[in-house]
Amino acid sequence: MRVSRSRRTRSETLARIGWPALAAVLTLAFAAARLVRNPRFYFSDDTERGSAGQWWQLGDQLLQGRIPLLDPSAWQAGNYWAEGQWGLINPLTWVIALTARLSESPVLHATAVKLVFLAVLAVGVHLLARSFGAHRPWAALAGVLVPLSGFVVYMDAASWSTDLINVALLPWVWWALRRTVEGRRSPLAYLVLSYLLIAVGYVFGVMMLVVVLVETLVRHAVRRDGARVVRTLLASAWGALLTIVVYLPAVLTASVTERGNASFENLGFLNADLTDLASAANPWVSATIRSWDGDITVGPLVYVSWVLLALPFALPMARSAVRRCLPLLVLGGIVLALVLGPSHMGAIRWPLRLIPYLAICLLVLFAVAMSRRYPGGATPRSFWLSAVLLAVTSLLTWGNGPYAWAAILAAAAVSAAGIVLLHVIARTPRLRRRTAWAALAAMAVTAVFVAGQLYFFPRSPLPSRSAPDSAAALQQVLPDAHGDAIVVGDVEDGWQDPESWDERLLANLWYYSPTEVSNLYTVLPFETFVDDLCIDLRGTTCGDALDVLWSIDETTGERVSDLMSVSTVLAMKDTYPVAPAAPEGWDLVGEGDYTWLFEREAPLPSAGGVVWTSDGVAVDVTAQDDASVTFTVEQTSADGVVVFSRLPYPGYVIDGATAADPVRGWLLTVDVSRVAAGESVTVAFRPPAAPLLAASFALAMVVGAGWLVARGISAARRRGAAARR
Incomplete structure (x- = not known):
C-alpha cells in the first residue's frame, strides 16, 4: 500500500509539473521554428522602431541611477510618464531595459524577450484553465494554443511588445485573483502580478482586468457572499489606485495631443465582421481585415485555433460547468462585441487587438468543456456536427477570399484529420489515458498547422526596416x-x-x-x-x-x-x-x-532653457535640469514674457509668475510682467495631478499591506482555533 501511494504521489507530481512544462517547451519550439524562415520575425515594426530603442534608453537611464520623467530634447516623445508604455515604475520593464542596454544585439534581445513571454503566456493559460476545472492535458493544450493564435503571433509577438506582455500576464493575474477571492489564499500573488500588469502602461490588459473584477464583484454580490465581495473590493481598490497612477497623466495630457480629439467612428480598420470570424479556425488564410496594407491584411489575424471545430465533442456542457465558466463567458462576450464594434472608440482604437483575450476565453472554455465531456461526448452525432461546422466555416472563409481556395482546402483536410483522430481516440476504449492521448494528438495536428504557417506567412504583416543588428553600429x-x-x-x-x-x-x-x-x-x-x-x-x-x-x-x-x-x-x-x-x-x-x-557654426545648448525674452526683459538662469528651470528676473516690462524650448505640457507649475499663451502654440511661455526685479521664478514639470498620483500610490500600498496583514491575522486565528479543537 505504501509503495502504491508513493508511486501515485510521484505520478501526480510528474503530471502537475510535466503538463505545464510540456506546454512551455512546445510553445518555445513553435516560436523558435519561425526564426528558421525569418530570423528577425520578432523584430518587426514597433519593436524595431519603438521598443528596442525605448528599452535601450530606459536601461541607460537606470544604469545612471535615474528614472526619466521628461526630456525636452525629445520634444513630443519626451513626456515619458504620460507616454505610459515606458513602464517607469515596473520592475519587469526595468529588467528588460537593463538587459537591452547590456546587449550588443537588439534582434537577439527582443527575440529572447518575446520567447520568454510566450512561454509565460502558455503556463499562465494552463494555470487559469486548471482554476476553472480543466484536466491537466486539456489545460496544457490550451496553454499551447493561445500563444499560437494569429494575432498573438503575427502582431503582438512580432511587433507590439507591450501588448504581448499584457496578454501574457493577464491569465496569471486572473488565476491569482481566483485563488485569492474564491480560494481564500494569500493575496500576495495577485498584488504582485496585477501591479506588473497595470504598470506595463498598455491599457487593453487593464480593461480586461476591470471586466474580470466587475464580473467577480457582481457575481458574489448576487450570491450575497459578503466575504468574497470584500476580497473583490480590496482587489479592485488596489487595481484602481494603481491605474490612476499609471494612466491619469496620459488622460490629463490628452487635451494637447491628437488623442484629445479622437471620435467614435467606424473606419473598418483592424476590426472584424461576422464572416471574418469564420476563419477563426483556419490558420492558413487571411480574413478581410483592413489595415495599413489595404483591405486584406496578409496574416491570419482572427485565427484562434482549429480545435474550435471539435467543440461539439464537448457539448452540451453541464449546468454546473456553465455556472463555473460564467466569468469566461462574460469576458469573452464583451471582447467579441468590441471586436465587432467600431474601429475607433475615442482614444481606444483598433479593437482587433482584443482577439488574444477572446482566444484565452474560448480555449480555456474548450479545455473545461472537454474535461467534462470527453471521451464520452465524442459520439457519431457530435462527429458529424463537427464536420458540418468545418464545411460551413470553410465555405464562409472561401466566400471572403476565393483566391485562397487551395490554402482553405488544405487546412480543411488537416482539420478533418484532426477531428477524425480525436473521434477515433475517444471511441477506442482499450486505449488507456485517452484524454492525454487526445491532447497530445491535438498538439501534433497543431504542429502541422505551424509548419504550414512557415510557408504561407513567414513574416508579420507589419513591416521590418532591416535596421542593423548591432548596438555598436x-x-x-x-x-x-x-x-x-x-x-x-x-x-x-x-x-x-x-x-x-x-x-x-x-x-x-x-x-x-x-x-x-x-x-x-x-x-x-x-x-x-x-x-x-x-x-x-x-x-x-x-x-x-x-x-x-x-x-x-x-x-x-x-x-x-x-x-x-x-x-x-x-x-x-x-x-x-x-x-x-x-x-x-x-x-x-x-x-x-x-x-x-x-x-x-556655434552650437546652442540642448533644449529646455530660456530661448527668448520680450523687449525690456532680462533674466539670469540660476538652475536648470530636464524637469525645471529657475531664473532671476533682472529687468521686466509691462508685457514681458519668457519663452522656453519646451512643449507646454499640462503639469508645469510656475512659482513666482504665471503662464502665458504658448508662442507658436507649442513653446512654453511665462508671463513675468508682474515680477519685480530681483525676484526668482521657478518653472517645474511634474506629471499632471502629481499630488493625487502620489496619494494614490501610497494608498494602494496601504491597501495591499493592510490586506496582507489582515489575511495573516485571520489565518493565524484559524490555525489557533483548529489547534484548540
Whole structure:
C-alpha cells in the first residue's frame, strides 16, 4: 500500500509539473521554428522602431541611477510618464531595459524577450484553465494554443511588445485573483502580478482586468457572499489606485495631443465582421481585415485555433460547468462585441487587438468543456456536427477570399484529420489515458498547422526596416554630438540599402545615437507641434518642415530652429534632391548618399532653457535640469514674457509668475510682467495631478499591506482555533 501511494504521489507530481512544462517547451519550439524562415520575425515594426530603442534608453537611464520623467530634447516623445508604455515604475520593464542596454544585439534581445513571454503566456493559460476545472492535458493544450493564435503571433509577438506582455500576464493575474477571492489564499500573488500588469502602461490588459473584477464583484454580490465581495473590493481598490497612477497623466495630457480629439467612428480598420470570424479556425488564410496594407491584411489575424471545430465533442456542457465558466463567458462576450464594434472608440482604437483575450476565453472554455465531456461526448452525432461546422466555416472563409481556395482546402483536410483522430481516440476504449492521448494528438495536428504557417506567412504583416543588428553600429550614427538634432524629410528613404544606416536611424532607434535627436516615436503627438512642423508620430516630416525650421517666427523675430535650440539638421535627399540653402550661421558639413548634414557654426545648448525674452526683459538662469528651470528676473516690462524650448505640457507649475499663451502654440511661455526685479521664478514639470498620483500610490500600498496583514491575522486565528479543537 505504501509503495502504491508513493508511486501515485510521484505520478501526480510528474503530471502537475510535466503538463505545464510540456506546454512551455512546445510553445518555445513553435516560436523558435519561425526564426528558421525569418530570423528577425520578432523584430518587426514597433519593436524595431519603438521598443528596442525605448528599452535601450530606459536601461541607460537606470544604469545612471535615474528614472526619466521628461526630456525636452525629445520634444513630443519626451513626456515619458504620460507616454505610459515606458513602464517607469515596473520592475519587469526595468529588467528588460537593463538587459537591452547590456546587449550588443537588439534582434537577439527582443527575440529572447518575446520567447520568454510566450512561454509565460502558455503556463499562465494552463494555470487559469486548471482554476476553472480543466484536466491537466486539456489545460496544457490550451496553454499551447493561445500563444499560437494569429494575432498573438503575427502582431503582438512580432511587433507590439507591450501588448504581448499584457496578454501574457493577464491569465496569471486572473488565476491569482481566483485563488485569492474564491480560494481564500494569500493575496500576495495577485498584488504582485496585477501591479506588473497595470504598470506595463498598455491599457487593453487593464480593461480586461476591470471586466474580470466587475464580473467577480457582481457575481458574489448576487450570491450575497459578503466575504468574497470584500476580497473583490480590496482587489479592485488596489487595481484602481494603481491605474490612476499609471494612466491619469496620459488622460490629463490628452487635451494637447491628437488623442484629445479622437471620435467614435467606424473606419473598418483592424476590426472584424461576422464572416471574418469564420476563419477563426483556419490558420492558413487571411480574413478581410483592413489595415495599413489595404483591405486584406496578409496574416491570419482572427485565427484562434482549429480545435474550435471539435467543440461539439464537448457539448452540451453541464449546468454546473456553465455556472463555473460564467466569468469566461462574460469576458469573452464583451471582447467579441468590441471586436465587432467600431474601429475607433475615442482614444481606444483598433479593437482587433482584443482577439488574444477572446482566444484565452474560448480555449480555456474548450479545455473545461472537454474535461467534462470527453471521451464520452465524442459520439457519431457530435462527429458529424463537427464536420458540418468545418464545411460551413470553410465555405464562409472561401466566400471572403476565393483566391485562397487551395490554402482553405488544405487546412480543411488537416482539420478533418484532426477531428477524425480525436473521434477515433475517444471511441477506442482499450486505449488507456485517452484524454492525454487526445491532447497530445491535438498538439501534433497543431504542429502541422505551424509548419504550414512557415510557408504561407513567414513574416508579420507589419513591416521590418532591416535596421542593423548591432548596438555598436547604431551608436555610430551622428556620433559626434553637435547640440540637439532634428531630421527633416522622409526618414525611411533607403532602408533597403544596409549602407543607408550609416547616415540615419528611425524613430526610437535614435536613442542609440550619442546625439539628442527629436524624431522619436510617441503615442501622444503634440497637436500644434505636429501641425507646425508636419511631423508624424514616428518622426517623419513633410518637405515643408525645413522651411518652417529656418523661417523667422513673427512673434519673437527668431528662427524656429533657434527657438527649438536645434544645432544639427539632417535632411533626407529623397525629399531634398538638391542641397537646401542654409541660412546665416549654418553650414553644410556633410553629404552622404541619402542625407545632407547641416550644423550651426556655434552650437546652442540642448533644449529646455530660456530661448527668448520680450523687449525690456532680462533674466539670469540660476538652475536648470530636464524637469525645471529657475531664473532671476533682472529687468521686466509691462508685457514681458519668457519663452522656453519646451512643449507646454499640462503639469508645469510656475512659482513666482504665471503662464502665458504658448508662442507658436507649442513653446512654453511665462508671463513675468508682474515680477519685480530681483525676484526668482521657478518653472517645474511634474506629471499632471502629481499630488493625487502620489496619494494614490501610497494608498494602494496601504491597501495591499493592510490586506496582507489582515489575511495573516485571520489565518493565524484559524490555525489557533483548529489547534484548540
